[in-house]
Amino acid sequence: MDITRRNFLGIAGATGIAAAAAGAGLVGCAPASQSSSSNSESQEGSSQSVTRNVVATYTCDICICGAGNSGLSAAVEAAQQGLGVVVLEKHGGTGGGGIGTEGVFAVNSTMQQEAGIQIEPAEIISTEMNYSHNRANGLKWLDLVQASGENITWLKECGVNFTGVVDDYHGGQFETFHWFGENRAHDDFSPAMTQTAKDAGVQFLMNCPATDLIQDESGAITGVYAQKLNGDYVQVNAKAVVLATGGFANNDEYLQEGGFSDTTNVKRFLYGYDGDGVRMAMEAGGASNIPRMSGLMQLTVSGAPGGEYGTFGRGDGLVVAGHNAASMWINEDGERFCAESAGVENWMADMIPSLMHQKLYSIYDAKIFKDAYDGMIAPRIDWEATQEELQQRIDENPYNDFFSADTLEELAQKACDALELDYDTVIESINTYNDMCDAGDDAYFGKPAEYMQKLENPPFYFCYMPQACMVTFGGIRTNRKMEVVDKTGKAIPGLYSAGVDSADLWPNIYTINVPGGTNANNINSGRFASKFAAEYIGTEKVGSVSSEGDTSESVPDTSWSMPEGELKDGTYTDTQFGMFSDITVTVTISGGKITEITQENELETSYVGVAAMENTLIPAVIEAQTPAVDTVAGATRTSDAFRTAVQNCCEQAAS
Ligand SMILES: Cc1cc2nc3c(=O)[nH]c(=O)nc-3n(C[C@H](O)[C@H](O)[C@H](O)COP(=O)(O)OP(=O)(O)OC[C@H]3O[C@@H](n4cnc5c(N)ncnc54)[C@H](O)[C@@H]3O)c2cc1C
Structure with missing residues (x-):
């Protein structure tokens, strides 16, 4: 084994002592240019060493980790800045979770001007600052709002297709949502941005997730390691690295740090969002913003009929929770714990009260359940048409978490038997709630009287509502240039982050009432990261990508075939x-x-x-x-x- 370097950061990544090591000023790795292109690299410095079989070396100006909406924006912008660009992508296709995005926020775009839509930028920012109790990054909002109109023009020049429709996205507060077509970014954004990047010379390494950053002795970033599907590593030498890996919706440890009370209670929608970018930033000395995270978070009922709503899927929280303030909620102790109208103003808020509890159950009568369906904003669900499916879901009850009965007592008994809840507490909670409904006054939590509707019309329903986390926002602390910063605000030279990995515009709660904001931030933060990286690299830029060693593609080792022998009917x-x-x-x-x-x-x-x-x-x-x-x-x-x-x-x- 050819030991060529000592990299305390890499070792620390494996042992969980990265930040401490970096903070203590331990010696980082040797400059990337000193390594050979095909070797085995062992990193020492603690009891555990990391060995990498590095089979290829790429040398470029900037390496972008993640080919989702922000990574693609960063890649195109970097190429337009004249940089040599390598994009590392964990999966086999570009687009990331971003393929599901329906549109982008902007203010004063040409499309809005043509439609006669006028919005005062300061109104957006003051709304966001008020909503977040001034925790949002006001300067980043200012940058985003000011650049957003021009970003739409830029995207169109890159071949991105907008339908031309700009509206308030199903009842948001402002007409800022610029719609893609019905097949979303999957058809209208990702292919065009990928092609534009390729045409500009960007080199994509697919199925090749970034694993560890490389730093020199001063702490400046000099590259990144990535691992192919066959286990081999590539080393990308770069003067700047952009972390754009799509957040940490699959990372239990980070979710818990972000306030989720019990991550086994979280229903995930996207895999691969393991928080790699957040981990790498922290290992390099970056500060964590995880405690201020928010995200696309909802309450759901698995498998309940509800039609499709992107990846929230069938029976989503839109049907039964945020838009149904008239249901009654109880926690794992059988106690009511908040006004169920939490999501009326912003449906991303309906899950927030549940973070204080381990489990959330929702109780309906037939009228309230039907109203929930009828009141759903999009898509419209036909209540009558779902009855058979609903009954089938309850009869089969694959998760043993969805019950119906003709009396509240019978319902409570069924649910308590199955879920080990205390019957007396549950029935007491229901009766107290119904008494308050009779009085038209939620004496406990002040739910508005219009939502205090007595549970009295059989059949009654009882559902477990797991929290759902589709995407997280925030994690890596960055400054206005999208440079990753340490706890003192000092930038780590050469390290940038974009997209949801570092989004700090929605601390603690995503304000869907300003629609399309995250995607606008993906695009803008990607562009900003590359613009400021180009400024940082300055005259050192080479403007191209070179490589040596085994540069064969990383491809999955999967094939399919028919088994030998006859097939039995x-x-x-x-x-x-x-x-x-x-x-x-x-x-x-x-x-x-x-x-x-x-x-x-x-x-x-x-x-x-x-x-x-x-x-x-x-x-x-x-x-x-x-x-x-x-x-x-x-x-x-x-x-x-x-x-x-x-x-x-x-x-x-x-x-
Ligand atoms: C279904 C859906 C619909 C949405 N709709 C909207 C909308 O209409 N408007 C809006 O504003 N927001 C929307 N959002 C929210 C947000 O804009 C998206 O989540 C967006 O995709 C975030 O962009 P991103 O670049 O940060 O992450 P992503 O687009 O998810 O890209 C991250 C990429 O990084 C890759 N990756 C992960 N780890 C590594 C690694 N170690 N090395 C290399 N690559 C790695 C992933 O495979 C992925 O390709 C939506 C989100 C979803 C999931």
């Missing part, structure tokens, strides 16, 4: 995780042939994943009589899960 089922949720595939074998395939899933997007399976993969497998059919472009993860499930079904049939 029957129906076989297998479940695999797709892009956003489990996909259950059922294969029917008749006469030794695959004759029918059906799929069920909770959260795959209709316009990408479901369309890929229904329109392409199912017919292709039946025609070819093998799961070894082509991937549907843009739906790689759904395609992989589907083919694996089909193969497993066929293996059951062959055994």
